[in-house]
Amino acid sequence: MLTNIPKQPWLAQFDTRAFNGTGQIRQLGWRDLSTTRVWRPRLRAVEREFEGTNSLGLDRVSSDGLIERFVWQKQRDKGRPRNGYLDMREFHWNVASVVHAAALVRAANSRPIQQFGLEVELTTSDPLLIHGYPTSPNALIHAGTTKFPRYEIGDPETFDELMMTVDKDVWNLGGHHPSWELGVSWPQIKPY
Numbered sequence: 001m002l003t004n005i006p007k008q009p010w011l012a013q014f015d016t017r018a019f020n021g022t023g024q025i026r027q028l029g030w031r032d033l034s035t036t037r038v039w040r041p042r043l044r045a046v047e048r049e050f051e052g053t054n055s056l057g058l059d060r061v062s063s064d065g066l067i068e069r070f071v072w073q074k075q076r077d078k079g080r081p082r083n084g085y086l087d088m089r090e091f092h093w094n095v096a097s098v099v100h101a102a103a104l105v106r107a108a109n110s111r112p113i114q115q116f117g118l119e120v121e122l123t124t125s126d127p128l129l130i131h132g133y134p135t136s137p138n139a140l141i142h143a144g145t146t147k148f149p150r151y152e153i154g155d156p157e158t159f160d161e162l163m164m165t166v167d168k169d170v171w172n173l174g175g176h177h178p179s180w181e182l183g184v185s186w187p188q189i190k191p192y
Helices: 009-013 088-108 156-173
Strands: 019-023 033-036 040-042 045-052 055-062 067-073 084-087 116-118 121-124 128-131 139-141 144-147 151-153 182-185
Touching: 009 088, 019 088, 055 088, 067 088, 084 088, 088 116, 088 151, 088 156, 088 182, 139 156, 151 156, 156 182
Parallel strands: 084 128
Antiparallel strands: 019 182, 033 045, 040 045, 045 055, 055 067, 116 151, 121 144, 128 139
8 A cells, every 4th residue: 555645756757758769669758748747636546647739648646556547649620530540659658657657666665576467458439550660560450449468567677578568469459460679778766
């Protein structure tokens, strides 16, 4: 149980930084991120909003250790798009941010091997075009909701393996099987 969440010093490390990548990705980030609001108390939780030109996001951390990130794409003012667009570097930035947050909670509570599950749900009302990396093809995900298998956030040494598994699952959903490697240069976590 996390107590006094709004005063936790590790919240400052759970920021909207870009992550450096390896393999297929050089940098993970949200390309048009323009506003990140401060953490605000909620019922047994804290949350903050962030926004870009084309998307809205919300982070929430609850007293029971649940870390949630929600991202919504904004719709154009006129007409429905033929398809949505998913930039894998932005998608992985969201996943990496949640994995990093779990590592922060573990470190702050002296629980380096605390179990965390990662659940990803992708909902789209229109087909979603996946744009990947400089040498990858595009793929298309059909409209609907997909709940990915539950992933385990293991030891920090396994974070890159987790990222590759998520990457392959997204590409498989779009009908493509990738053969590339990728990873993240994970930031150091300050001890508490």
